[in-house]
Amino acid sequence: MIQHDVVIVGAGLAGMRSALEVCKELDVGMLTKVYPSRSHSGAAQGGIAASLGNSESDSWEEHMFDTVKGGDFLSDQDAVEEYVKAAPRVIYELEHMGCVFSRTPDGKIAQRSFGGHSKPRACFSADRTGHAILHALHEQLLKNAKSVKIYNEWYMHALIVDGDRCNGVVVSNIQSGEVEVIQAKAVVFCTGGYGRVFKITSNAFASTADGVMAAYAAGIPLEDLEFVQFHPSGLYRQGILFSEAARGEGAYLLNGNGERFMKEYAPSRMELAPRDIVARAEQSEMDAGRGVDGKDCIHLDLRHLGEARIMERLPQIRQLGIDFLGVDCVADCLPIQPTAHYSMGGIPTDLHSHVIIDAGGTRMNGFFAAGECACVSVHGGNRLGTNSLLEAVVFGERAGKSVLEYVAGIDHGNVNEGREKARVLKKFEDVFQRDGSESYNAIREEMKEVMMTHCGVFRDAEKLNVCIETLQGLQERFKKGKVTDKGKLFNTEIYEILELGNMLSIAQLIANNALQRKESRGGHFRTDYPKRDDVNFLHHSMVYGSQNGPVVKPKPVVITKHQPAERTY
Numbered sequence: 001m002i003q004h005d006v007v008i009v010g011a012g013l014a015g016m017r018s019a020l021e022v023c024k025e026l027d028v029g030m031l032t033k034v035y036p037s038r039s040h041s042g043a044a045q046g047g048i049a050a051s052l053g054n055s056e057s058d059s060w061e062e063h064m065f066d067t068v069k070g071g072d073f074l075s076d077q078d079a080v081e082e083y084v085k086a087a088p089r090v091i092y093e094l095e096h097m098g099c100v101f102s103r104t105p106d107g108k109i110a111q112r113s114f115g116g117h118s119k120p121r122a123c124f125s126a127d128r129t130g131h132a133i134l135h136a137l138h139e140q141l142l143k144n145a146k147s148v149k150i151y152n153e154w155y156m157h158a159l160i161v162d163g164d165r166c167n168g169v170v171v172s173n174i175q176s177g178e179v180e181v182i183q184a185k186a187v188v189f190c191t192g193g194y195g196r197v198f199k200i201t202s203n204a205f206a207s208t209a210d211g212v213m214a215a216y217a218a219g220i221p222l223e224d225l226e227f228v229q230f231h232p233s234g235l236y237r238q239g240i241l242f243s244e245a246a247r248g249e250g251a252y253l254l255n256g257n258g259e260r261f262m263k264e265y266a267p268s269r270m271e272l273a274p275r276d277i278v279a280r281a282e283q284s285e286m287d288a289g290r291g292v293d294g295k296d297c298i299h300l301d302l303r304h305l306g307e308a309r310i311m312e313r314l315p316q317i318r319q320l321g322i323d324f325l326g327v328d329c330v331a332d333c334l335p336i337q338p339t340a341h342y343s344m345g346g347i348p349t350d351l352h353s354h355v356i357i358d359a360g361g362t363r364m365n366g367f368f369a370a371g372e373c374a375c376v377s378v379h380g381g382n383r384l385g386t387n388s389l390l391e392a393v394v395f396g397e398r399a400g401k402s403v404l405e406y407v408a409g410i411d412h413g414n415v416n417e418g419r420e421k422a423r424v425l426k427k428f429e430d431v432f433q434r435d436g437s438e439s440y441n442a443i444r445e446e447m448k449e450v451m452m453t454h455c456g457v458f459r460d461a462e463k464l465n466v467c468i469e470t471l472q473g474l475q476e477r478f479k480k481g482k483v484t485d486k487g488k489l490f491n492t493e494i495y496e497i498l499e500l501g502n503m504l505s506i507a508q509l510i511a512n513n514a515l516q517r518k519e520s521r522g523g524h525f526r527t528d529y530p531k532r533d534d535v536n537f538l539h540h541s542m543v544y545g546s547q548n549g550p551v552v553k554p555k556p557v558v559i560t561k562h563q564p565a566e567r568t569y
């Protein structure tokens, strides 16, 4: 059995930042199924928010208000307050660690505008911000290589829980196929989001809900799963992201008639309204037959920005258009559509990144979560752009601090190695021994399709019921799937099947939560209940596993400074 003081699952911004916090005092194991710097954080383009006030005067109070309003008043305001207050410090720390931010002419950290933020507060490194931060953190970790062991291309299967305490994880080495138990005094999940559940998504292949579903399987409820963000500018038919930074720098959105249609939907903020509003506006234009060339797409127009500015601020976006579409945005518009982008929901935590197991905030000892897999919840019903990298860094650090406090003076808990290993080996065996004929690829495609068409930007009871039924059918077929590679070494097929299992399960939970939330708020829009309903639904949704399937219960929203008000832009 492998032993560490703490095991961190995930090597994106949240995992790296929390590892940095603990590695100076504790022995850390950090596990990741992809090479650390290939974690999805590295794909983040547009920026990281902080009220530095380098371009215009700004304050944490304004950042807080924008975040709460952007989240449609579902954010827990105590968490938001601490998080926006921490932001400026966090940016300077990243800079001192070696993260290269773009500059103003007088040498300050430059800040650009972003959707829903009333001030320019996105700090950025051209349009490769996640890459710059992830590499800076990775370098810092390598400097501490003595106390951090990175398990690169290892897969976490299950959480080990004994009563009210978490004692480790069951994992396997993807290369050798060996299953191992890691015993740890504390476990931190930083496993990212689950956008791959949808057909059109900006998310990396690794964003498949493994961590969230491992927590659920261990008896931990999940929070606010119905809130999935669709980003307005995904590459047409592929979903690859064209950062909101493009609009932040001044790009327009045009419908098929060449009109800047956002004037009809958010006249004061236009293209820089929050993402849920812009994505719905685009979908409404397309549904009304005003897409470009009669298709399900909209134009992102950067032509007026000019080549020099595009090359200085948005070089990656230009290259993506050229590589994937043969369209150079200096001369032509880019075809885009809404793309599944971010999961507001996840593993419930308190504002110290401690995982909680009920609406009253009871902690699961030794279990922490941070970053996109966690639900603190600072983003409420809809996350503002650039607030997620900030969340990953702030709460990654907090998870680290909480772990240091928690493990002081405690021993490792009990782990029955044989039993834990056997559980996971049985999962492998189950898949290998299936004598089925169903294609896992077909099941995956059908899941993605139905989630996109029936649980996407616009939802209603009829669509959601069809979605739930379809997913149930897919679950049945999943049990009769056909695996072609039964080898042990680097068997990527088996891992894709396990990931598909996680995605099918979370898809069912998302659709079920969406059916039960009979209102429209943030990223969750019900055409049969188009209004926000604060009387009946101003609460988080906690879904608990039970013998009879998932049970959804409310959890109160923490409201401190800002009472819910109508959300107009």
Ligand SMILES: Cc1cc2nc3c(=O)[nH]c(=O)nc-3n(C[C@H](O)[C@H](O)[C@H](O)COP(=O)(O)OP(=O)(O)OC[C@H]3O[C@@H](n4cnc5c(N)ncnc54)[C@H](O)[C@@H]3O)c2cc1C
Binding pocket: 009, 010, 011, 012, 013, 014, 015, 031, 032, 033, 034, 036, 039, 040, 041, 042, 043, 044, 045, 046, 047, 048, 049, 129, 130, 154, 155, 156, 157, 190, 191, 192, 193, 202, 203, 204, 206, 207, 210, 211, 241, 243, 341, 342, 370, 371, 372, 373, 385, 386, 387, 388, 389, 390, 392
């Ligand atoms: C294209 C794109 C652009 C974005 N741009 C921005 C932006 O400009 N600003 C902003 O604020 N936000 C942005 N976001 C959102 C933001 O990047 C993410 O929410 C954030 O980076 C998530 O960080 P994380 O550390 O929580 O997870 P990730 O970076 O997703 O890392 C997850 C880690 O978990 C590991 N993992 C998962 N499952 C397992 C398993 N079973 N076993 C072992 N390891 C596992 C993975 O290997 C990986 O290391 C963007 C997102 C996308 C997709």
